[in-house]
C-alpha cells in the first residue's frame with residue numbers, strides 16, 4: 001500500500017509549472033533509504049495522479065481527483081517574440097563595387113533590377129553571413145519578420161534563429177493584390193517572377209494555406225474589386241516538379257477555402273526559377 005500521506009505532504013508544498021506537471025524527490029524512495037537528489041516523482045495537478053520513475057509507486061492522491069487546494073499554479077512567463085535582427089554589416093544592393101558580386105549572381109539567376117530594389121535585397125561581405133545575399137521577409141502589412149540568407153559562392157541557405165518559418169512567406173503583401181498570385185516554395189523560385197510570386201519558404205503548410213485563403217478572400221470581397229470578374233481570388237500553386245502532387249493537393253485545399261486555385265505542373269527536374277518562362281507567363285496571363 002502506497003503511503004499517500006507522505007506524497008501529500010511533499011506535493012502540498014510545491015508550486016506547479018503551467019504545464020500542470022510538477023517534479024519532486026520521491027518521499028517513498030527516501031523512506032526506503034535512497035539518498036539521491038533526482039526528482040523522480042511526477043505529480044499532475046489536474047488529475048492528482050502521481051508516479052515515481054524510480055520506485056514506480058503510482059496512484060491518484062485524491063479519490064475525487066480534485067486538485068489539492070494548497071497547490072498554487074504558476075503561470076509561465078510569456079516569451080517575448082522578436083524577429084531576428086538583420087546582420088549588422090548588411091548593405092543595400094546598388095551599382096557599387098561592393099554590390100557587384102551579389103548583383104551579377106542575381107542577374108545570372110534571372111532576377112531583375114526591379115526585383116532587387118522592390119524586394120529590398122541586401123548583401124553581407126564580412127562576419128557570420130559573409131558572401132550571403134539577404135532576402136528580407138515581411139508580413140502582409142509590411143512588418144519585418146526575418147530574412148533568408150543565401151551564400152552566393154556555395155549552395156548554403158541560412159535561416160536566422162527565432163524566425164517563425166511556419167507563418168512567414170516571402171512577398172506576402174502581394175497576397176492583397178487583385179492580380180493572380182503564383183505560390184512557390186523558395187525565394188529563388190519567387191524572385192525571377194517578382195512581383196507576382198509569394199514563397200512559402202518550403203512546401204506550404206496548412207497554416208500558410210489558411211493565411212493565403214483569408215488574404216485572397218479579403219481582397220476578393222473588397223468593394224473596389226468586386227466588380228472585376230476574378231480579381232483577387234486567383235492563385236496558381238507551382239511547387240517544384242518533384243512536388244507536383246503536393247501542388248495539386250494545395251490547390252484543392254485552397255479551392256475548399258473559396259479560392260480560385262489552380263496548379264501548374266512543371267517539366268521534369270524544374271522549379272519555377274528554372275522552368276521555361278513562357279509556361280508560367282502563359283498561366284498567369286490566362287487568369288488575368
Ligand SMILES: [Zn+2]
Pocket residue numbers: 026027028029040052053054055056057
Ligand atoms: Zn519513489
